[in-house]
Amino acid sequence: MQDTIHALLALQELDHQIYSLRDELRRLPEERAARRAQIDSLIARRDEAHKQALELRVKIKELEDMSTISRQRIRKVENEAAMARNDMALQAAFQHQVKSLKKDISMAEEQGIAHVSEAEVFDKDEAKYKAEIEAAEKLFSEFSGNVERELAVARGKLSELEKLRKTRLSPDINPDSFVLYERLVQTREGVALARLEDRVCQACFIQVPVNLYVRVARGNALVQCPSCDRIFYFE
Numbered sequence: 001m002q003d004t005i006h007a008l009l010a011l012q013e014l015d016h017q018i019y020s021l022r023d024e025l026r027r028l029p030e031e032r033a034a035r036r037a038q039i040d041s042l043i044a045r046r047d048e049a050h051k052q053a054l055e056l057r058v059k060i061k062e063l064e065d066m067s068t069i070s071r072q073r074i075r076k077v078e079n080e081a082a083m084a085r086n087d088m089a090l091q092a093a094f095q096h097q098v099k100s101l102k103k104d105i106s107m108a109e110e111q112g113i114a115h116v117s118e119a120e121v122f123d124k125d126e127a128k129y130k131a132e133i134e135a136a137e138k139l140f141s142e143f144s145g146n147v148e149r150e151l152a153v154a155r156g157k158l159s160e161l162e163k164l165r166k167t168r169l170s171p172d173i174n175p176d177s178f179v180l181y182e183r184l185v186q187t188r189e190g191v192a193l194a195r196l197e198d199r200v201c202q203a204c205f206i207q208v209p210v211n212l213y214v215r216v217a218r219g220n221a222l223v224q225c226p227s228c229d230r231i232f233y234f235e
Protein backbone atom coordinates (compact mmCIF):
# COMPACT_ATOMS: atom_id res chain seq x y z
CA MET A 1 0.00 0.00 0.00
CA GLN A 2 2.92 2.34 0.57
CA ASP A 3 3.65 2.24 -3.17
CA THR A 4 0.04 3.16 -3.92
CA ILE A 5 0.18 6.00 -1.42
CA HIS A 6 3.40 7.31 -2.92
CA ALA A 7 1.99 7.09 -6.42
CA LEU A 8 -1.19 8.87 -5.31
CA LEU A 9 0.84 11.57 -3.56
CA ALA A 10 2.79 12.13 -6.77
CA LEU A 11 -0.54 12.54 -8.59
CA GLN A 12 -1.96 14.69 -5.82
CA GLU A 13 0.87 17.16 -6.15
CA LEU A 14 -0.22 17.81 -9.76
CA ASP A 15 -3.95 17.41 -9.27
CA HIS A 16 -4.18 20.15 -6.69
CA GLN A 17 -2.61 22.56 -9.18
CA ILE A 18 -4.76 21.20 -12.02
CA TYR A 19 -7.87 21.70 -9.91
CA SER A 20 -6.91 25.30 -9.11
CA LEU A 21 -6.18 26.04 -12.76
CA ARG A 22 -9.49 24.57 -13.93
CA ASP A 23 -11.22 26.60 -11.24
CA GLU A 24 -9.49 29.73 -12.50
CA LEU A 25 -10.42 28.90 -16.10
CA ARG A 26 -14.04 28.64 -15.02
CA ARG A 27 -14.06 31.59 -12.64
CA LEU A 28 -12.39 34.24 -14.82
CA PRO A 29 -14.87 34.09 -17.71
CA GLU A 30 -17.73 34.07 -15.19
CA GLU A 31 -16.39 37.20 -13.56
CA ARG A 32 -15.94 38.82 -16.94
CA ALA A 33 -19.53 37.93 -17.91
CA ALA A 34 -20.83 39.39 -14.63
CA ARG A 35 -18.97 42.66 -15.27
CA ARG A 36 -20.26 42.74 -18.85
CA ALA A 37 -23.82 42.24 -17.60
CA GLN A 38 -23.42 45.19 -15.22
CA ILE A 39 -22.36 47.46 -18.09
CA ASP A 40 -25.16 46.12 -20.28
CA SER A 41 -27.68 47.02 -17.62
CA LEU A 42 -26.26 50.58 -17.53
CA ILE A 43 -26.58 50.71 -21.31
CA ALA A 44 -30.20 49.59 -21.06
CA ARG A 45 -30.89 52.34 -18.50
CA ARG A 46 -29.18 54.94 -20.68
CA ASP A 47 -31.24 53.84 -23.70
CA GLU A 48 -34.43 53.96 -21.64
CA ALA A 49 -33.65 57.53 -20.48
CA HIS A 50 -32.94 58.49 -24.10
CA LYS A 51 -36.22 56.93 -25.24
CA GLN A 52 -38.22 58.70 -22.52
CA ALA A 53 -36.67 62.08 -23.40
CA LEU A 54 -37.39 61.46 -27.07
CA GLU A 55 -41.01 60.55 -26.39
CA LEU A 56 -41.45 63.70 -24.33
CA ARG A 57 -39.99 65.82 -27.13
CA VAL A 58 -42.47 64.27 -29.56
CA LYS A 59 -45.27 65.22 -27.13
CA ILE A 60 -43.85 68.76 -26.80
CA LYS A 61 -43.82 69.08 -30.59
CA GLU A 62 -47.42 67.85 -30.76
CA LEU A 63 -48.47 70.41 -28.15
CA GLU A 64 -46.67 73.17 -30.07
CA ASP A 65 -48.41 72.13 -33.29
CA MET A 66 -51.76 72.13 -31.49
CA SER A 67 -51.07 75.65 -30.20
CA THR A 68 -50.13 76.82 -33.70
CA ILE A 69 -53.39 75.45 -35.06
CA SER A 70 -55.31 77.10 -32.21
CA ARG A 71 -53.64 80.45 -32.96
CA GLN A 72 -54.52 80.12 -36.64
CA ARG A 73 -58.10 79.39 -35.65
CA ILE A 74 -58.17 82.42 -33.36
CA ARG A 75 -57.08 84.62 -36.26
CA LYS A 76 -59.75 83.08 -38.47
CA VAL A 77 -62.44 83.62 -35.84
CA GLU A 78 -61.26 87.22 -35.30
CA ASN A 79 -61.52 87.88 -39.06
CA GLU A 80 -64.98 86.43 -39.10
CA ALA A 81 -65.89 88.56 -36.10
CA ALA A 82 -64.60 91.71 -37.85
CA MET A 83 -66.83 90.97 -40.79
CA ALA A 84 -69.92 90.41 -38.66
CA ARG A 85 -69.39 93.36 -36.36
CA ASN A 86 -73.08 94.16 -36.05
CA ASP A 87 -74.35 90.74 -35.20
CA MET A 88 -74.25 90.70 -31.41
CA ALA A 89 -75.27 87.03 -31.13
CA LEU A 90 -72.43 85.99 -33.46
CA GLN A 91 -69.99 88.27 -31.61
CA ALA A 92 -70.76 86.46 -28.36
CA ALA A 93 -70.26 83.07 -30.04
CA PHE A 94 -66.91 84.22 -31.55
CA GLN A 95 -65.73 85.54 -28.20
CA HIS A 96 -66.64 82.28 -26.61
CA GLN A 97 -64.66 80.38 -29.28
CA VAL A 98 -61.61 82.62 -28.89
CA LYS A 99 -61.71 82.25 -25.14
CA SER A 100 -61.87 78.48 -25.39
CA LEU A 101 -59.01 78.38 -27.95
CA LYS A 102 -56.85 80.62 -25.72
CA LYS A 103 -57.53 78.28 -22.84
CA ASP A 104 -56.39 75.33 -25.00
CA ILE A 105 -53.19 77.20 -25.88
CA SER A 106 -52.41 78.06 -22.29
CA MET A 107 -53.02 74.45 -21.16
CA ALA A 108 -50.80 73.14 -23.97
CA GLU A 109 -48.09 75.61 -22.99
CA GLU A 110 -48.24 74.59 -19.36
CA GLN A 111 -48.05 70.93 -20.29
CA GLY A 112 -45.22 71.69 -22.70
CA ILE A 113 -43.22 73.45 -19.98
CA ALA A 114 -43.76 70.49 -17.62
CA HIS A 115 -42.61 68.07 -20.32
CA VAL A 116 -39.53 70.19 -21.00
CA SER A 117 -38.38 69.89 -17.39
CA GLU A 118 -39.21 66.16 -17.36
CA ALA A 119 -37.18 65.68 -20.52
CA GLU A 120 -34.28 67.57 -18.95
CA VAL A 121 -34.26 65.13 -16.04
CA PHE A 122 -34.02 62.23 -18.52
CA ASP A 123 -31.27 64.08 -20.40
CA LYS A 124 -29.29 64.39 -17.17
CA ASP A 125 -29.83 60.69 -16.45
CA GLU A 126 -28.69 59.80 -19.92
CA ALA A 127 -25.55 61.91 -19.57
CA LYS A 128 -24.83 60.39 -16.15
CA TYR A 129 -25.19 56.82 -17.48
CA LYS A 130 -23.14 57.69 -20.52
CA ALA A 131 -20.24 58.84 -18.34
CA GLU A 132 -20.56 55.75 -16.12
CA ILE A 133 -20.62 53.47 -19.16
CA GLU A 134 -17.57 55.13 -20.65
CA ALA A 135 -15.58 54.65 -17.45
CA ALA A 136 -16.85 51.09 -17.00
CA GLU A 137 -16.08 50.15 -20.61
CA LYS A 138 -12.54 51.40 -20.19
CA LEU A 139 -12.04 49.33 -17.06
CA PHE A 140 -13.75 46.37 -18.67
CA SER A 141 -11.52 46.41 -21.71
CA GLU A 142 -8.48 46.49 -19.42
CA PHE A 143 -9.90 43.70 -17.28
CA SER A 144 -10.86 41.68 -20.33
CA GLY A 145 -7.32 41.95 -21.70
CA ASN A 146 -5.91 40.77 -18.39
CA VAL A 147 -8.39 37.88 -18.31
CA GLU A 148 -7.31 36.82 -21.81
CA ARG A 149 -3.67 36.83 -20.77
CA GLU A 150 -4.37 34.99 -17.52
CA LEU A 151 -6.48 32.42 -19.33
CA ALA A 152 -3.74 31.82 -21.88
CA VAL A 153 -1.17 31.34 -19.12
CA ALA A 154 -3.50 29.03 -17.18
CA ARG A 155 -4.29 26.97 -20.30
CA GLY A 156 -0.59 26.61 -21.02
CA LYS A 157 0.19 25.50 -17.47
CA LEU A 158 -2.76 23.14 -17.45
CA SER A 159 -1.74 21.37 -20.62
CA GLU A 160 1.80 20.96 -19.29
CA LEU A 161 0.53 19.55 -16.01
CA GLU A 162 -1.85 17.20 -17.81
CA LYS A 163 1.04 15.88 -19.89
CA LEU A 164 3.13 15.42 -16.78
CA ARG A 165 0.23 13.71 -15.03
CA LYS A 166 0.12 10.98 -17.68
CA THR A 167 3.70 10.06 -16.79
CA ARG A 168 2.67 9.69 -13.14
CA LEU A 169 -0.20 7.25 -13.73
CA SER A 170 1.58 4.39 -12.03
CA PRO A 171 0.73 0.69 -12.25
CA ASP A 172 1.03 0.75 -8.45
CA ILE A 173 -2.42 2.33 -8.30
CA ASN A 174 -5.11 -0.34 -8.63
CA PRO A 175 -8.36 0.65 -10.42
CA ASP A 176 -10.48 0.79 -7.23
CA SER A 177 -8.01 3.06 -5.47
CA PHE A 178 -7.80 5.22 -8.57
CA VAL A 179 -11.59 5.60 -8.83
CA LEU A 180 -11.74 6.53 -5.13
CA TYR A 181 -8.88 8.99 -5.52
CA GLU A 182 -10.44 10.64 -8.59
CA ARG A 183 -13.80 11.01 -6.87
CA LEU A 184 -12.17 12.64 -3.85
CA VAL A 185 -10.16 15.05 -6.02
CA GLN A 186 -13.44 16.18 -7.59
CA THR A 187 -15.44 16.45 -4.39
CA ARG A 188 -12.67 17.68 -2.06
CA GLU A 189 -11.45 20.67 -4.06
CA GLY A 190 -8.47 18.94 -5.56
CA VAL A 191 -7.14 17.40 -2.35
CA ALA A 192 -7.83 13.66 -2.03
CA LEU A 193 -5.15 12.79 0.53
CA ALA A 194 -4.72 13.98 4.08
CA ARG A 195 -1.67 13.70 6.27
CA LEU A 196 -2.32 12.07 9.61
CA GLU A 197 -0.30 13.66 12.38
CA ASP A 198 -0.67 12.78 16.06
CA ARG A 199 -3.97 11.08 15.19
CA VAL A 200 -5.30 14.34 13.77
CA CYS A 201 -6.42 14.64 10.12
CA GLN A 202 -4.47 17.57 8.69
CA ALA A 203 -7.25 18.36 6.24
CA CYS A 204 -10.28 18.60 8.51
CA PHE A 205 -8.54 18.48 11.92
CA ILE A 206 -10.65 15.79 13.47
CA GLN A 207 -8.94 13.39 15.87
CA VAL A 208 -9.29 9.79 14.76
CA PRO A 209 -9.73 6.73 17.03
CA VAL A 210 -6.66 4.69 17.94
CA ASN A 211 -7.75 1.61 15.96
CA LEU A 212 -8.02 3.69 12.81
CA TYR A 213 -4.58 5.15 13.46
CA VAL A 214 -3.23 1.62 13.83
CA ARG A 215 -4.78 0.60 10.50
CA VAL A 216 -3.08 3.53 8.78
CA ALA A 217 0.21 2.60 10.46
CA ARG A 218 -0.10 -1.02 9.31
CA GLY A 219 -0.50 0.15 5.73
CA ASN A 220 -2.37 -2.88 4.42
CA ALA A 221 -5.24 -0.91 2.91
CA LEU A 222 -6.20 2.65 2.09
CA VAL A 223 -7.81 4.22 5.17
CA GLN A 224 -10.13 7.19 4.80
CA CYS A 225 -10.83 9.95 7.29
CA PRO A 226 -14.19 9.28 8.99
CA SER A 227 -15.03 12.97 8.72
CA CYS A 228 -13.74 14.28 5.38
CA ASP A 229 -13.30 10.95 3.53
CA ARG A 230 -9.78 11.76 2.41
CA ILE A 231 -7.17 9.02 2.16
CA PHE A 232 -4.72 9.10 5.05
CA TYR A 233 -0.96 9.00 4.71
CA PHE A 234 2.00 9.37 7.05
CA GLU A 235 4.97 11.42 6.13
Ligand SMILES: [Zn+2]
Binds near residue numbers: 202203227
Ligand atom coordinates in the same frame (compact mmCIF):
# COMPACT_ATOMS: atom_id res chain seq x y z
ZN1 LIG B 1 -10.32 14.57 7.61
